[in-house]
Amino acid sequence: MTTEIIYSAVGEAIRTEAERVLADGTVAAVVGYTMARRKGSAQPVVLTKPEEANQLIFSAACVNNLAVYLTKAKKELPREGRIGIVVKSCDLKALVGLLGESQLKRDSLYIIGVPCVGVLGSTLQPSVELNAETVADKCRECDDRMPQGADFVPTVALPASPALEKKYAVEIARLEAMTPAERWSYWQEQFSKCIKCYACRQVCPFCFCEQCLCDRNKPQMVEGTPRPAGNLAWHLVRAMHLAGRCAGCAECERVCPMDIPLNLLNRKMSRELKELFHSEAGFEVREKGPLAEYNEQDDQSFIK
Amino acid sequence: MSRVGVFVCHCGENIARTVDVERVARAAEQLPGVAFATDYKYMCSDPGQGLLKRAIAEQRLSHVVVAACSPRMHERTFRKAVEQAGLNPFLCEMANIREHCSWVHEDREEATTKAIEIVGMLVERVKKNRVLPTITVPVTKKALVIGGGIAGIQAALDIADAGHQVVLVEREPSIGGHMAQLSETFPTLDCSQCIMTPKMVDVANHPNITLHTYSEIEQVDGYIGNFQVTIRKKARSVDEQKCTGCGVCLTKCPQNKIPNSFDCNLGTRSAIYVPFPQAVPNIPVIDREHCTRFKTGKCGVCQKVCGPGAVDFEQQDRLLVEPVGAIVVATGFNLYSIDEKPKGSEIKGYGEFGHGRIPDVIDGMTFERLASASGPTGGKILRPSDGKEPRQVVFIQCVGSRAREKGISYCSKVCCMYTAKHTMLFKHKVHDGQAYVFFMDARTPGKSYDEFWRRSIEEEEAVYIRGMVSRLYQKGDKVVVMGSDIAVGVQVEIEADLVVLATAIMPRQGADSLAQKLGISYDKYHFYSEAHAKLKPVECATAGIYLAGACQGPKDIPDTVSQASAAAAKVMTLFAKEQLEREPVVARVSEKNCVGCFSCRKVCPYGAVEEKEIWDRNGKLIKTVAYVNPGVCAGCGTCQATCPSKSVELDGYTDEQIVAMIEAL
Numbered sequence A: 001m002t003t004e005i006i007y008s009a010v011g012e013a014i015r016t017e018a019e020r021v022l023a024d025g026t027v028a029a030v031v032g033y034t035m036a037r038r039k040g041s042a043q044p045v046v047l048t049k050p051e052e053a054n055q056l057i058f059s060a061a062c063v064n065n066l067a068v069y070l071t072k073a074k075k076e077l078p079r080e081g082r083i084g085i086v087v088k089s090c091d092l093k094a095l096v097g098l099l100g101e102s103q104l105k106r107d108s109l110y111i112i113g114v115p116c117v118g119v120l121g122s123t124l125q126p127s128v129e130l131n132a133e134t135v136a137d138k139c140r141e142c143d144d145r146m147p148q149g150a151d152f153v154p155t156v157a158l159p160a161s162p163a164l165e166k167k168y169a170v171e172i173a174r175l176e177a178m179t180p181a182e183r184w185s186y187w188q189e190q191f192s193k194c195i196k197c198y199a200c201r202q203v204c205p206f207c208f209c210e211q212c213l214c215d216r217n218k219p220q221m222v223e224g225t226p227r228p229a230g231n232l233a234w235h236l237v238r239a240m241h242l243a244g245r246c247a248g249c250a251e252c253e254r255v256c257p258m259d260i261p262l263n264l265l266n267r268k269m270s271r272e273l274k275e276l277f278h279s280e281a282g283f284e285v286r287e288k289g290p291l292a293e294y295n296e297q298d299d300q301s302f303i304k
Numbered sequence B: 001m002s003r004v005g006v007f008v009c010h011c012g013e014n015i016a017r018t019v020d021v022e023r024v025a026r027a028a029e030q031l032p033g034v035a036f037a038t039d040y041k042y043m044c045s046d047p048g049q050g051l052l053k054r055a056i057a058e059q060r061l062s063h064v065v066v067a068a069c070s071p072r073m074h075e076r077t078f079r080k081a082v083e084q085a086g087l088n089p090f091l092c093e094m095a096n097i098r099e100h101c102s103w104v105h106e107d108r109e110e111a112t113t114k115a116i117e118i119v120g121m122l123v124e125r126v127k128k129n130r131v132l133p134t135i136t137v138p139v140t141k142k143a144l145v146i147g148g149g150i151a152g153i154q155a156a157l158d159i160a161d162a163g164h165q166v167v168l169v170e171r172e173p174s175i176g177g178h179m180a181q182l183s184e185t186f187p188t189l190d191c192s193q194c195i196m197t198p199k200m201v202d203v204a205n206h207p208n209i210t211l212h213t214y215s216e217i218e219q220v221d222g223y224i225g226n227f228q229v230t231i232r233k234k235a236r237s238v239d240e241q242k243c244t245g246c247g248v249c250l251t252k253c254p255q256n257k258i259p260n261s262f263d264c265n266l267g268t269r270s271a272i273y274v275p276f277p278q279a280v281p282n283i284p285v286i287d288r289e290h291c292t293r294f295k296t297g298k299c300g301v302c303q304k305v306c307g308p309g310a311v312d313f314e315q316q317d318r319l320l321v322e323p324v325g326a327i328v329v330a331t332g333f334n335l336y337s338i339d340e341k342p343k344g345s346e347i348k349g350y351g352e353f354g355h356g357r358i359p360d361v362i363d364g365m366t367f368e369r370l371a372s373a374s375g376p377t378g379g380k381i382l383r384p385s386d387g388k389e390p391r392q393v394v395f396i397q398c399v400g401s402r403a404r405e406k407g408i409s410y411c412s413k414v415c416c417m418y419t420a421k422h423t424m425l426f427k428h429k430v431h432d433g434q435a436y437v438f439f440m441d442a443r444t445p446g447k448s449y450d451e452f453w454r455r456s457i458e459e460e461e462a463v464y465i466r467g468m469v470s471r472l473y474q475k476g477d478k479v480v481v482m483g484s485d486i487a488v489g490v491q492v493e494i495e496a497d498l499v500v501l502a503t504a505i506m507p508r509q510g511a512d513s514l515a516q517k518l519g520i521s522y523d524k525y526h527f528y529s530e531a532h533a534k535l536k537p538v539e540c541a542t543a544g545i546y547l548a549g550a551c552q553g554p555k556d557i558p559d560t561v562s563q564a565s566a567a568a569a570k571v572m573t574l575f576a577k578e579q580l581e582r583e584p585v586v587a588r589v590s591e592k593n594c595v596g597c598f599s600c601r602k603v604c605p606y607g608a609v610e611e612k613e614i615w616d617r618n619g620k621l622i623k624t625v626a627y628v629n630p631g632v633c634a635g636c637g638t639c640q641a642t643c644p645s646k647s648v649e650l651d652g653y654t655d656e657q658i659v660a661m662i663e664a665l
Helices: A002-023 A050-055 A066-070 A089-100 A167-176 A180-192 A199-203 A228-242 A251-255 A262-277 B021-029 B046-059 B071-084 B098-102 B108-127 B150-161 B177-181 B192-205 B248-252 B292-296 B301-305 B364-371 B415-429 B449-458 B511-518 B557-575 B599-603 B638-642 B655-664
Strands: A029-035 A042-047 A083-087 A109-113 B004-009 B034-040 B063-068 B092-096 B135-138 B142-146 B165-169 B209-212 B215-223 B226-233 B318-324 B326-329 B333-335 B361-363 B392-399 B434-439 B463-466 B469-475 B478-485 B490-496 B498-503 B505-507 B545-547 B579-582 B587-589 B609-615 B621-628 B648-650
Touching: A002 A029, A002 A050, A002 A083, A002 A109, A029 A050, A029 A066, A029 A109, A042 A050, A042 A066, A066 A083, A066 A089, A083 A089, A089 A109, A167 A262, A180 A228, A199 A251, A228 A262, A251 A262, B004 B021, B004 B046, B004 B108, B021 B034, B021 B063, B021 B108, B034 B046, B046 B063, B046 B071, B063 B071, B063 B108, B071 B092, B092 B098, B092 B108, B098 B108, B108 B655, B142 B150, B142 B318, B150 B165, B150 B177, B150 B192, B150 B209, B150 B326, B150 B557, B165 B215, B165 B226, B177 B192, B177 B364, B192 B209, B215 B511, B226 B326, B248 B301, B326 B511, B326 B557, B361 B364, B364 B415, B364 B498, B392 B415, B392 B478, B392 B490, B415 B434, B415 B449, B415 B498, B434 B478, B463 B478, B478 B498, B545 B557, B587 B621, B599 B609, B599 B621, B599 B638, B638 B648
Parallel strands: A029 A083, A083 A109, B004 B034, B004 B063, B063 B092, B142 B165, B142 B326, B165 B209, B326 B545, B361 B498, B392 B434, B392 B498, B434 B463
Antiparallel strands: A029 A042, B135 B579, B215 B226, B226 B318, B333 B505, B469 B478, B478 B490, B587 B648, B609 B621
């Protein structure tokens, strides 16, 4: 029940703030969540008038990372003026990454951060209570629930995070214990499920290319049809392109209709980056990413 | 429709020995788009190039593949030939069937198959080559010379005499380098200072030379013809403009017992010092580590006695930026300090020789200072322990050098000659003395060198013992040398008064970090690498950077001077042109696909990527994309590998071409 009380207070605060910034002309639009048709469900919304601000909500069903509205889906937004955006701290990390990659300018954003105690793992039953069973896997490992560096964050006290089983960590440990051959066959099996719908690409805030490498045909880099070789190529490209950038909003995994554990691969890559380059995505706007930086103190033991 | 011509080279026996070149040519003929294929013994020779040019005209060829050596070797040769025949030079590609095939394989059948496949790949690639116009960039006609030893001085003087501006940067307070430390020089025994100091003065007085002593290279940006060099002028604590070089400060400085490194720590100097009396510029430096003023804040005697008021304790390091068109690297050498094992090095050290522990075991440079008329003993050979004149001196050659088991396998080249010179200098000063030399071989290639060596034995009575020394130890006031004479097959022991070690020549400390700033390559000992061991001995693989002297490998003075003049000639050749032609193999951005993430800019080592704004007709900014400045791009392709959306491609190496090559396999 506490979750509902917290989220309704959060909702109230962001409605007031959205109305204020729309009314005084701080922003041209606010991207946030509103109620969807099914009871308890939520969907993204773009508001441009102060009187629309009362449509904003925040609940455990507000799963989407709205950062895509600033890049791929920016046609939905007015072309000029500052944009307000409602973000959870996991979504905020994507904004931080996009700022570092010259895709966004900080002064053209008005970031409305929401204190978050977790969202649902699945929105198939949107009115289900948020608890240790229903919470999303990414929220189990989340340790910063108050967005840092936002322009506005409602003052809401959050209860201490409950100790939940870290499913990604457990799963990575399980995979790491496998032999390379076993691990290979595990991923081959996972990727063989892929139907190349590219939902993971469409929802990812970091897949902002205007023409994806996978849609190229001269030369064709990745086979388009959902056959094993092309599937493998696509998922390798995706994992590599996200290495050092993905901060784990887990949207790819949420939208995958075939239940491929995509964020598991991302978390593994992220751990590698942390161990090898002491780099974690999403905390600061960086001029260079870990893979583009060189200094003489870098570990060079891999050079034989 | 392409009409590709394929020209297969035998390279004498180099390729033809392992590859059936005729079969390669016959197979190439069958490839789609190939109009003509042939083989020839030496394709790069005049008749070979003539054959190629004739075929282009007669067969109306549109593209050319030369199956021969590495493009590093002859791509330029064949592109020039193709150009003379009227084709754009970038429609010619090399298929490397020598380094990549014949040299690394033994089986003729398999090597031939591989050569055919390599040719097939290059045919597919060349068909997609575009006509590229040459890019021209302006040349800054000013050279940077790094290092003010004899190599740097010679190069600077030659370039300056040709009428070009030169910036000479020296790390020490004076130019002169090691040659200023030597007593006499082989093979003529003329005094080193007497031939060196006039050149040093010429540098100081030359209107075209700007001298920065006590300075180091901080950063190097840019490319051939257009480098931007940041020089750190270290705080001298003496105003160079005001100082008259009167030297009063040196005599009044109370801190005057500091070992003088110019004299290999045998003599002493004051905290404010010039390294040696003939220093250029004759302007002192305050050694802040030893100066009382800098250590305790008290003193300041030098400032009080300085008439012109040149002493400035507040002086800070200054950074200067110099635009230059070419760089000569002449950073010289260090003697291998054998007393201890260098940290993190494969070199093992010579603990058994007691260098650093036994005072009368010295290295060759220390002997030079003892023998020098301007040295700490005024030219008398006096041993360091008790100042007595030694009677028996043992010289040991190849200490460090040619000792694979100790970590260095090269020959230091000058030690045989300078040891012979040392025995003579010793005999000339101590008439009843006896010199012994332990040696492996006497290597005396050079004009009048062998005669000089023979003279040391036949006229100056040095005893040469072929064999190595196992151990040195102190016994009373003698140093016992335990060695073997392999010519006679006996163990020998000599009780010496002084032992001189001919230690190996190594590159300057920090040679590797300077190379990283310059973007030039070096070998495992940190000697700088030339672009080609035989045909490009003074050029670096990085265009516009040239090498002179011992930084490239051990060298004596005549070789160093020759190489310095050669480097200067290369600089002058570059400066003879108003515009520099650059290879147009540069990266191009597809503005349609670029999303402006600037990953390319983050990885570009040349700073070639700029921002470009795309506006619509109503004056609204559509997007900001990457733009590659073709004058700066060096065509390394790092951006192409990095771009997530594959929106940047290198001409001649497009993804389409690479995929076509793979598909041809």
